[in-house]
Amino acid sequence: MKIQGEYVFDGPREEVWDLLRDPEVLATALPGTQSLTPVSENEYEGKMHVRVGPVSGAFSGRVIASNEAPPESYTLTVEGNGKAAFVKASGDVLLIDPGDGTTLMKYEGEFQVGGKLVSVGQRLIDSVSKRMLRHGLDTMNKALQERMLEVGD
Numbered sequence: 001m002k003i004q005g006e007y008v009f010d011g012p013r014e015e016v017w018d019l020l021r022d023p024e025v026l027a028t029a030l031p032g033t034q035s036l037t038p039v040s041e042n043e044y045e046g047k048m049h050v051r052v053g054p055v056s057g058a059f060s061g062r063v064i065a066s067n068e069a070p071p072e073s074y075t076l077t078v079e080g081n082g083k084a085a086f087v088k089a090s091g092d093v094l095l096i097d098p099g100d101g102t103t104l105m106k107y108e109g110e111f112q113v114g115g116k117l118v119s120v121g122q123r124l125i126d127s128v129s130k131r132m133l134r135h136g137l138d139t140m141n142k143a144l145q146e147r148m149l150e151v152g153d
Contacts, residue, residue, distance in 0.1 A: 001126060003091065004108040007137045011144045013095050016103040017071035020093070025143045026063070029136040034058075042066065048080070052128045055116050057084030071095060076109075085115030105137075
């Protein structure tokens with residue numbers, strides 16, 4: 001499946017870049033995440049619990065950031081495996097500074113799901129993945145606001 005979209009963060013591009021590289025923020029932004037541990041500067045391992053319709057399960061996997069051009073762009077690759085399914089995803093992230101104190105994120109990529117999770121149907125998987133993505137971006141934007149308030153104090 002293809003996924004693409006845009007999101008506006010309420011803060012400058014450099015701050016958004018730092019936020020996207022913070023494993024603590026990423027762990028809170030991904031629903032069901034139980035842990036996210038840095039393995040190297042650009043790689044994280046984690047565990048999460050995901051529910052899509054009647055199918056749920058624990059996943060372990062890794063997240064890798066590559067092709068980095070700070071603070072403008074990078075490629076994000078995610079691989080997860082569990083008893084119920086597997087997920088593989090890769091996408092490009094572009095951060096644009098429109099000059100008004102915000103950051104426009106454009107993202108585009110593909111993800112593949114296999115195993116029991118496929119039984120719930122493509123439409124439900126698509127709906128849940130979009131909802132999880134939106135929730136994660138909103139959570140990161142709130143974390144960005146909190147960071148900026150702390151710096152402003």
